[in-house]
Amino acid sequence: MKIIKYFFEFILIIILFSIFKLLRRKISSDFGCFIVTYIGCYFRSEKRILANLQKAFPKINFENQKKITKEMWCNFGRTFSEYMYLKDFRKNSNNHIQVNGEEILNIIKLTKKPTVFVSGHFANFELMAMELDRRNVNIAAIYRPLNNIFLNPLMEYLRKKYICKNQIPKKLPGKNKSGTRELFKAIHKKTNIAVMVDQSITQGMKINFFDELAYTTLIPSQLVLKYDYQIVPVSIQRVHKYNFIMDILPPLIIDKKNDNELIIGEKINKQIEKMILKNPGQWIWTHNRWKI
Numbered sequence: 418m419k420i421i422k423y424f425f426e427f428i429l430i431i432i433l434f435s436i437f438k439l440l441r442r443k444i445s446s447d448f449g450c451f452i453v454t455y456i457g458c459y460f461r462s463e464k465r466i467l468a469n470l471q472k473a474f475p476k477i478n479f480e481n482q483k484k485i486t487k488e489m490w491c492n493f494g495r496t497f498s499e500y501m502y503l504k505d506f507r508k509n510s511n512n513h514i515q516v517n518g519e520e521i522l523n524i525i526k527l528t529k530k531p532t533v534f535v536s537g538h539f540a541n542f543e544l545m546a547m548e549l550d551r552r553n554v555n556i557a558a559i560y561r562p563l564n565n566i567f568l569n570p571l572m573e574y575l576r577k578k579y580i581c582k583n584q585i586p587k588k589l590p591g592k593n594k595s596g597t598r599e600l601f602k603a604i605h606k607k608t609n610i611a612v613m614v615d616q617s618i619t620q621g622m623k624i625n626f627f628d629e630l631a632y633t634t635l636i637p638s639q640l641v642l643k644y645d646y647q648i649v650p651v652s653i654q655r656v657h658k659y660n661f662i663m664d665i666l667p668p669l670i671i672d673k674k675n676d677n678e679l680i681i682g683e684k685i686n687k688q689i690e691k692m693i694l695k696n697p698g699q700w701i702w703t704h705n706r707w708k709i
Contacts, residue, residue: 420566427567437501443659445498450658453494454487466702472627473693488698492655496541500572503579507547514544518665521649522552531607531646532668533637537615537689538701540655543580546611548663549651550581557583557603559612559636583608600636604644611651612636615689617705624682627690631707638681641671648681650688654696 433452437445463486470482477485499506506513525532534556536545546558558581563569577584585599603610614634623630640646650666669684676684693700 423565423567426565430568433497434501437498442499442502442505445501446495446659449494449496449498450491451494453497454490457490457493462703465705469702469704469706470697472629472707473690473697485698486702489700489702492540492699493701495655495658496543499541500543500575503543503547503575506544507551507579513659514548514661514663516548516552516663516665518667519552521665521667522549522554525609525649526554529607531604531640531644532609532649533640533646534609534611534649534651535614535637535685535688536611536651536653537613537692538704539692539696540653540661540699542613542653543576544661545651545653545663547580549609549611554609556581556609556611557585557599559585559587559600559610561587561613561616581611585610604640610636610640610646614685615700615704615706617708622678622682624679624686626686626706629707631686633682633686635678635682637685638678641681642673642678647671648685650685650692652692652695655699 433449437449440448466486466489467482470477470485474481524530532554534545534549536542546556549556558576560576563572573584583603585603600610612634614637618632618634621632621634624633625631626633637646637648641648648669648671650669651663652666653661653663656662666688669681669688671681671684
């Protein structure tokens with residue numbers, strides 16, 4: 418049954434992508450916002466979204482819950498439509514994004530200090546790895562393959578062609594062993610790594626996230642402790658509907674003698690919390706982040 422579901426999802430997405438391609442970027446963005454805002458609740462549980470919001474905002478009222486949820490779906494729709502404009506984003510970045518903290522990137526390139534860039538699914542999260550790659554940071558991006566076997570090849574194609582050539586599939590239980598090999602090859606070459614650390618996972622370590630334990634990836638912590646990487650947080654926010662501000666933040670202060678995987682993971686999660694609290698309507702609240 419899942420195969421049939423995935424096939425029809427794929428057909429629907431191809432139709433929408435074709436419509437977005439015919440429209441201009443801003444019109445497509447508004448159209449994507451409109452569609453997903455009004456149908457999103459039929460695909461994801463509103464109960465889960467509310468439960469997640471209450472973990473971050475224990476005293477949130479109904480009005481603010483609805484406001485953040487609507488903003489989230491709208492941003493999701495805009496990001497969805499923008500996949501058809503990745504080529505334009507790649508060629509004309511000065512027209513849509515402001516990048517702060519480029520001096521940090523210059524130091525990384527000058528010193529050749531291997532770096533793991535950590536962030537989450539904010540605004541149009543795909544643009545972060547794209548902008549790092551455009552600035553010749555020598556980046557490899559870790560991504561989670563989609564469950565939809567029809568759609569995943571298309572998304573991989575778009576990511577490799579327009580976002581970052583070096584794409585490493587995140588290892589899933591019993592799958593993607595090649596992704597692990599590719600990651601070790603990148604580490605051996607001291608390639609910089611970009612990874613989203615905010616998704617729900619079944620592996621890793623339970624680490625505090627908004628004062629509740631949530632499985633958290635240990636990839637950044639292990640890169641620091643085993644391979645002498647540094648951790649640089651990156652945030653991105655959508656402004657005025659169609660544009661973005663991307664902030665390259667200073668490297669996290671790590672005490673390798675005393676900080677273990679748990680402590681480093683907590684420091685990373687604190688950074689993600691700050692990003693979420695700053696722009697709650699631009700984070701994806703549908704993930705089962707605190708699943709047991």
